[in-house]
Amino acid sequence: MKKIILMAGLLSILLVLSACSSKPKLRILNWGEYINDEVVENFEKEYGIDVVISVADSNELFYSKIKSKTTAFDLVIPSDYMIEKMVQEDMLLHLDYSKLPNYSSVTYMDGVEQIFASMTETTLLATDDEIDFKTYAVPYFWGTFGIIYNNRVDGLEEALYTNGWDVYFEANNYFPTARRGMYDVPQFAFAAAMMYMDKNPNDYSLANLDLVRSVLETADFTEWGDDTLKRNVESNNLDLAFTYTGDYLDRLYIQLSEEKTLEEVREEFDLYIPDTTMVFIDAMVIPNTATNLDGAHQFINYLLKPENAALNAEVVGYAVATEEAFDIIMSYLESEDLEKKNWAVANSIYYNMEVERTYYPLTSLNPTDTDAIGTMVQNVITG
Amino acid sequence: MNKEFKVLARPYMVWLSVLVFVPILAMILISISNLNSSVSVGELMISFSHFKLLLESSTLIAFRNSLVFATLTTLLSFVLGYFIAYEIKLSKFKNKFILLTIVILPMWSNLILRTESLANIMSENNILKSILGFNLFGNISGTGVAVLFGLVFTYMPFMILSVYTALEKIDFALEEAALDLGLSPIKKFWKVVFPLSLKGVVTGSIMVFLPTLAGFAIPKILSRGRIVFIGTIIENKFVYTNYNHGALLAVVILFFILGSILLLTKFDKEGETLL
Numbered sequence: 001m002k003k004i005i006l007m008a009g010l011l012s013i014l015l016v017l018s019a020c021s022s023k024p025k026l027r028i029l030n031w032g033e034y035i036n037d038e039v040v041e042n043f044e045k046e047y048g049i050d051v052v053i054s055v056a057d058s059n060e061l062f063y064s065k066i067k068s069k070t071t072a073f074d075l076v077i078p079s080d081y082m083i084e085k086m087v088q089e090d091m092l093l094h095l096d097y098s099k100l101p102n103y104s105s106v107t108y109m110d111g112v113e114q115i116f117a118s119m120t121e122t123t124l125l126a127t128d129d130e131i132d133f134k135t136y137a138v139p140y141f142w143g144t145f146g147i148i149y150n151n152r153v154d155g156l157e158e159a160l161y162t163n164g165w166d167v168y169f170e171a172n173n174y175f176p177t178a179r180r181g182m183y184d185v186p187q188f189a190f191a192a193a194m195m196y197m198d199k200n201p202n203d204y205s206l207a208n209l210d211l212v213r214s215v216l217e218t219a220d221f222t223e224w225g226d227d228t229l230k231r232n233v234e235s236n237n238l239d240l241a242f243t244y245t246g247d248y249l250d251r252l253y254i255q256l257s258e259e260k261t262l263e264e265v266r267e268e269f270d271l272y273i274p275d276t277t278m279v280f281i282d283a284m285v286i287p288n289t290a291t292n293l294d295g296a297h298q299f300i301n302y303l304l305k306p307e308n309a310a311l312n313a314e315v316v317g318y319a320v321a322t323e324e325a326f327d328i329i330m331s332y333l334e335s336e337d338l339e340k341k342n343w344a345v346a347n348s349i350y351y352n353m354e355v356e357r358t359y360y361p362l363t364s365l366n367p368t369d370t371d372a373i374g375t376m377v378q379n380v381i382t383g
Numbered sequence: 384m385n386k387e388f389k390v391l392a393r394p395y396m397v398w399l400s401v402l403v404f405v406p407i408l409a410m411i412l413i414s415i416s417n418l419n420s421s422v423s424v425g426e427l428m429i430s431f432s433h434f435k436l437l438l439e440s441s442t443l444i445a446f447r448n449s450l451v452f453a454t455l456t457t458l459l460s461f462v463l464g465y466f467i468a469y470e471i472k473l474s475k476f477k478n479k480f481i482l483l484t485i486v487i488l489p490m491w492s493n494l495i496l497r498t499e500s501l502a503n504i505m506s507e508n509n510i511l512k513s514i515l516g517f518n519l520f521g522n523i524s525g526t527g528v529a530v531l532f533g534l535v536f537t538y539m540p541f542m543i544l545s546v547y548t549a550l551e552k553i554d555f556a557l558e559e560a561a562l563d564l565g566l567s568p569i570k571k572f573w574k575v576v577f578p579l580s581l582k583g584v585v586t587g588s589i590m591v592f593l594p595t596l597a598g599f600a601i602p603k604i605l606s607r608g609r610i611v612f613i614g615t616i617i618e619n620k621f622v623y624t625n626y627n628h629g630a631l632l633a634v635v636i637l638f639f640i641l642g643s644i645l646l647l648t649k650f651d652k653e654g655e656t657l658l
Contacts (some may be wrong), residue, residue, distance in 0.1 A: 029616060060624065145558075186623075195419050221609075222525060222607065222609075223525065223607035223608055223609070224607070224608030224609065225607060225608050228604075228607070232506070234506040235506070235508055235509070236507070237506045237507050237508055237509075237524070366624065367419075367624070370623055370625075371623070371625050371628070374619060374620075374623055374625075375436075375439055375441065376620070378439075378441035378442075378445075378611060378616060379439070379440055379441045381608070382440065382442070382444040382445065382611050383443045383444075383612055
C-alpha cells in the first residue's frame with residue numbers, strides 16, 4: 001500500500017514538473033479529434049516547443065473564447081464565415097509570410113482558391129472592404145457537401161449524375177417515393193435550394209426566401225436530421241440526403257474497417273457531389289491575443305509542408321488544402337497497406353481535383369436574416 | 384422552525400435564488416426588451432417587437448403539437464398506469480420494492496440512448512426485422528404514433544409511482560368497512576379507492592404533463608425532425624443565439640407550468656403525494 005502511495009506521489013510530482021518545464025508554450029484552440037497527435041509530437045521535438053491544445057465544438061465558442069481573452073491562444077482554427085467575422089471585428093493579426101518559407105513551394109487546390117475568392121466577394125458586398133483573407137489565414141482542411149444516395153434503389157445513381165440537384169428537390173418529377181433527408185440547419189437548407197435554382201447561396205433576399213420556401217415544400221423531406229441522415233441512408237431507411245462529404249467518408253471508413261470492400265459499400269450507398277456545391281474551410285489564424293507569435297508561425301509553416309499535412313490528414317478524413325499534399329496521398333494508391341490504399345482511393349474519388357466545380361462557402365448572415373430563414377424552415381416543416 | 388434547520392436550508396436557498404430566480408427574471412427581461420449580445424445595457428429598451436413571433440404559423444402549430452401530445456400522453460399514462468399501480472398494490476408478492484424497481488428499470492439507461500434505439504426499431508429496416516423477419520412496429524418512425532409511444536414509454540413510470548404512493552396510503556379499514564356495508568368490490572373501487580387516490584393521479588399527471596409539454600428530444604428523434612414541439616423551437620432559437628425569441632417562448636411555457644402547479648396545490652393542499 002505504502003509503495004502505491006509512494007508511486008502515486010512520485011508520478012504526480014513528475015507530472016507537475018513536466019507541466020512547468022521551461023519550454024516555450026504554443027496554445028492552440030482546435031476542434032475535437034481534428035489533429036494527428038503524431039504531427040504534434042514531431043513538431044514539439046523539432047522545435048522544442050510545448051504545444052497545448054484546447055478544444056471547442058463550435059465556431060461561436062471559438063469566437064467567444066478569443067473575445068473574452070481569458071486564455072491567450074496563439075493559434076486558432078475557425079471556419080470560413082467565422083474568419084470573415086473575426087477579420088471584420090479586428091480580432092486577427094496579419095501573417096508574416098517571411099516566417100512561412102514553405103508557403104512558396106506549395107499550390108493551393110482550386111477549390112481552396114475559390115473559397116478565398118468567394119470570402120473576399122461576400123465581405124465586399126456586405127462591408128465595402130476588399131480583404132485578401134490569405135493575409136490572415138492558411139488553410140488547414142477543407143471539404144465539400146454532397147448528396148448521399150441509396151444505391152440499392154435502381155436508377156437513382158444514373159438520375160443523379162444526369163440531372164443533379166433536380167432529382168433531390170423535384171419530388172414530383174423524379175422518384176416520388178424516394179425518402180429524402182435534409183440537414184436541420186436552416187441555412188444549409190436555404191443554400192441547397194438556392195444552388196438548385198442556380199443562385200448564389202449567400203444571396204439572401206425576401207424574394208429568394210419565398211422561392212426557397214416553395215422549393216423546400218415540393219421536396220417534401222421525410223427527415224430533418226443531423227448525424228442520423230448518413231446512418232439512415234446506410235441502413236436503407238433513407239434514399240437521398242444532403243450532408244458533408246466527411247459524413248459519408250466517416251461511414252465508409254467504418255464499413256471498410258468491418259471487412260467490406262469499397263465496391264461493396266458503394267453498391268449499397270454512395271455519394272454524389274453536385275457541380276455546384278457548398279464547401280467549408282477551416283484555416284489557421286493568429287488572434288491578436290497571441291503571445292508566442294514565432295511559435296505560431298513555426299507551426300503554420302510546419303503544417304504547410306506537404307508530408308506533414310498528409311500525415312495530419314490520415315486521422316481526420318477531410319481534404320488537404322495543397323496539391324502537393326494531395327499528391328502524397330495519391331502515391332498510396334499502390335500501397336500494400338490496405339487501410340492507406342482505401343484512404344487514397346476514397347480521396348481520389350471524393351476529393352478529386354480534376355473535376356471542375358463551383359464551390360460556395362457560406363457567409364455569416366446578419367441575425368435578422370438568419371432568423372427569417374430559421375422561421376421559414378420551421379414553417380415548411382410544420383406545413 | 385428549528386434554528387439549526389434554518390441554517391442548513393440556507394445553502395439550497397442561495398442555490399435556488401442564484402440559479403433559478405435570477406435567471407427567470409433575466410429571461411423575462413430579455414423577452415420584453417431589445418437586449419442581446421450586440422446591444423449594451425446602456426442602450427436597453429423595452430420592446431415588444433418579438434411578440435409577432437407568437438403569431439407565426441410554425442409557433443402556433445408547435446404550441447398546438449406540444450399541448451395535444453402532452454394531453455394525450457397524460458391520458459394514456461393515466462389509463463395504462465393506474466391499473467399497473469393498482470395491481471402492484473393488490474399483489475401478494477412480498478417484496479413490492481422489486482416490482483417498483485421493475486417499473487423504473489427503463490430509467491436506468493440514458494434517455495437519449497433509449498429514444499434513439501426506439502427510433503431505430505421503429506424504422507423500416509432495422510435489426511429486429513433482420514432477426515424476426517417482420518417489422519414489430521410496422522414502419523411508424525417519423526409519425527405522431529411513434530412520438531406518442533415514446534412519450535408514454537418514457538413518462539408512464541412517473542404516473543405509476545405517484546398513483547402507487549397514493550394507493551398505499553389508503554387505510555385498509557376503509558375498504559373493509561365499504562365491503563362490510565354491502566358494496567360490491569367494483570363499487571368499492573369506484574366509491575372509495577379511486578376518489579382517495581385522485582391526489583396521486585393529479586400529481587402523476589403533472590409529472591407527466593410538464594416534461595412532455597416542454598420537452599424536445601423525444602419528439603425530435605422519433606418524428607425524424609418533422610413534428611415540431613414548442614421546445615424544439617426554443618432550442619433552435621437558443622442554438623442560433625436569438626435569445627429574445629427563445630426567452631419569450633420560454634416565458635410563455637412558464638405560464639403553462641405555473642398554471643399546472645396552481646392546479647396541483649388546489650387538489651393537494653398538504654403536498655403529501657408529491658414525491
